[in-house]
Amino acid sequence: MTILKKSDICKKYSMYTRKERNTPEEKPTRTELSTLGEFGLIDRLSKSLTIKHAGTVKGIGDDAAVINTGDNLLLLSTDLLLEGVHFDLTYMPLKHLGYKAAVVNISDIAAMNGVPKQMTVSIAVSNRFSIEAIEELYRGIHMACDKYNVDLVGGDTSSSVSGLLISITITGEAASNEIVYRNGAKEGDLICVTGDLGGAYAGLLILEREKQVYKANPNMQPELNGFEYVLGRQLKPEARTDLRNIFKELTLIPTSMIDISDGLASEVLHICHQSNTGCRIYEEKIPIDEETKRLALEFNIIPTVCTLSGGEDYELLFTIKQTDYEKIITVPEITVIGYITASSDGQKLITPDGHLVKLTAQGWDAFISKP
């Protein structure tokens, strides 16, 4: 009887030649994931993709895929959240986690100027979690679905070897002339953000500090008083689905849009990269809440750094034509923070004293654990 090697299994099923053996141990070339980062990996994995269906209007590379299903366009987006990478159950109550996990996805639909519709939720849980704990997680998901008028239509549940994992996919809807992509910004467009930024990161700083205090001495109780706003930004973020209605009232369609999940700098660079433009962001125009400012200074961090690199604010970043400026000037939810330039001008932050600083994305990368 011929004795087969493991690699021969591959050969037999016509997917491999012997040289293509692919277990991590056997590969001749090994490039560490950390050398690429998340966006580099996505680029590398999607570079050879071709679109087969005429209905696939937009594939990888925006907040959501866009699919033509008939009358309207369908938006499709998905997010993966892992314990120990994206959340820490030491300070994140399960109901909040469920709520946030849903909101993160709803925000992706808001970032396309769509209406969120249906959601699937898959979870993997270790036996560390009781059924009551899982129900608590789903209570948060249901709360978000109720608030944002989304139907939970399916999912998958599984055990995990360790920890909790949540994978959510969401659909949305919009007319084709309403959808806003990342790649539509043009030279001269104004760059706008909703709400205020950096709060979610400031909230995380507090929670992390109190966790360290607790670890050092479990009898110490966390000091969370006076930080209500930033803690709320971190623990119970909301998606800006209200902007779609505001845009409708203003008869305004942004030229490009993205939600702020990884930090303002990273998102501005996404818009510039995909629209092939440069930009100027006025540091002093970036909207920051007073509590965020106070907290940042307490941690010896320049407040704008929280906004540029912090992430998780789930506000919207968008660009509008200069001729639409009059429409937004009286809208309190919207702040103009800069403008789009030619690509050759680069992507720059203008400091309060007028210096130009290159914008770099130091936002937390999903391949590096959060601070």
Next chain:
Amino acid sequence: MTILKKSDICKKYSMYTRKERNTPEEKPTRTELSTLGEFGLIDRLSKSLTIKHAGTVKGIGDDAAVINTGDNLLLLSTDLLLEGVHFDLTYMPLKHLGYKAAVVNISDIAAMNGVPKQMTVSIAVSNRFSIEAIEELYRGIHMACDKYNVDLVGGDTSSSVSGLLISITITGEAASNEIVYRNGAKEGDLICVTGDLGGAYAGLLILEREKQVYKANPNMQPELNGFEYVLGRQLKPEARTDLRNIFKELTLIPTSMIDISDGLASEVLHICHQSNTGCRIYEEKIPIDEETKRLALEFNIIPTVCTLSGGEDYELLFTIKQTDYEKIITVPEITVIGYITASSDGQKLITPDGHLVKLTAQGWDAFISKP
């Protein structure tokens, strides 16, 4: 300054009363996940759901959700695969794993009698995996997308604390009069399956045996010769998207359908449960390949047990009206294995010697690791 407890974080953000603290450690009631199983958990988590959108035709409880988007209906399904729970990289090459992960989802669309269209793929990987390893995984996914004409339109990538995780969501399309649900079986309908069953489980038995041999003595090489068919069933399953075309040619719409992922018994019970019927399955009619039979006997397992409880065959189980029997009689892909009865008659297997045995789902549960 008031000192807050951890539970006060919850109170502050209006989602909790003090009594509702929800970390696993703090819950007053603790029910173990193992007491419910996957389907029990899904039932419990989805029991209070109400549907908000008229476009949501079908939510939780079938192979895919059904969404009315205009001309046609959109199908939406999602599956989660975890290392150590759903797959073992000791014998599952990454390219095969990617292929299989995609096929599992495509099979869900086939089970609704739909055409698979778009797919999102989210992965979480530990730094144990190199970029080349991830690319290998995606090569398998791309191969399946090419073969089944599916567009990969998005996803999410993340690091994991340990192991590999794949979460795939797929869309499909079908006209409303084409979609086949699990709940349409009627008394007197014939129960049919495609292909042959139990092979994937037989393949798993071989791979597990060789793994144990390898663990006992790493110098031993696996003996895989002569098991090509069952290994292929386990390592490179295919989705039965061909049946949709066969049904079209036969001008036949099944009354109910499901794909066989958890074992024939479990799937028959799903159909009966959702259609509120009983059934009779003739044990000797269940199609089994000769290699599967030989292997099962070598492992001292009754071959039909592999089909009833094995799972992962990704064949289709469906019911048709008796009046449609003439249409399928000459189709080699289809075997009639029994018929639907009134619910009060129960769900029974008829053994070759004419005994009636209660059908029970002993298929592997995602909450119990595979053998």
